[in-house]
Amino acid sequence: MAGNRQQTDFRSGMVRVIMHNLCIYTAFALIVPGVLLLLLASDRALCGWRYRIAWAVFAVALLLCEWYLVTLVSRHVLPSRPVNPLIQKANVGVFFAWMVTDLWLFNAFLNCRKEVRT
Numbered sequence: 001m002a003g004n005r006q007q008t009d010f011r012s013g014m015v016r017v018i019m020h021n022l023c024i025y026t027a028f029a030l031i032v033p034g035v036l037l038l039l040l041a042s043d044r045a046l047c048g049w050r051y052r053i054a055w056a057v058f059a060v061a062l063l064l065c066e067w068y069l070v071t072l073v074s075r076h077v078l079p080s081r082p083v084n085p086l087i088q089k090a091n092v093g094v095f096f097a098w099m100v101t102d103l104w105l106f107n108a109f110l111n112c113r114k115e116v117r118t
Contacts, residue, residue, distance in 0.1 A: 028091055035059065035098060051105070055098065062094060 035055075066087055072078040 024088060031091075031095060035095070058094075062090070066090075 069078065069083055069087060073080050073083050
């Protein structure tokens with residue numbers, strides 16, 4: 001009976017891990033192309049070409065680094081812990097930095113438009 005319970009706990013734990021990873025990778029797969037699309041297709045008045053190119057280069061470099069790290073983890077060169085949690089934290093940090101930067105620049109854009117109107 002105890003063996004059955006341990007087996008059930010292990011399976012339910014694995015389902016949670018699989019669902020967690022599926023949600024994380026799906027969110028990342030949707031967020032990064034979305035951010036790149038917003039950067040590359042945004043109005044030129046809202047952000048200049050240097051800003052767009054800098055973030056696009058940074059996003060591509062981040063994706064390449066993460067792809068390399070995930071490859072090393074899948075080939076058992078690096079341990080999955082702490083590499084995968086650190087990758088997730090880096091993704092959230094970069095997304096947060098992008099949001100703060102964009103909000104700051106958008107606020108500066110709106111203030112500039114107010115000064116032009118008055």
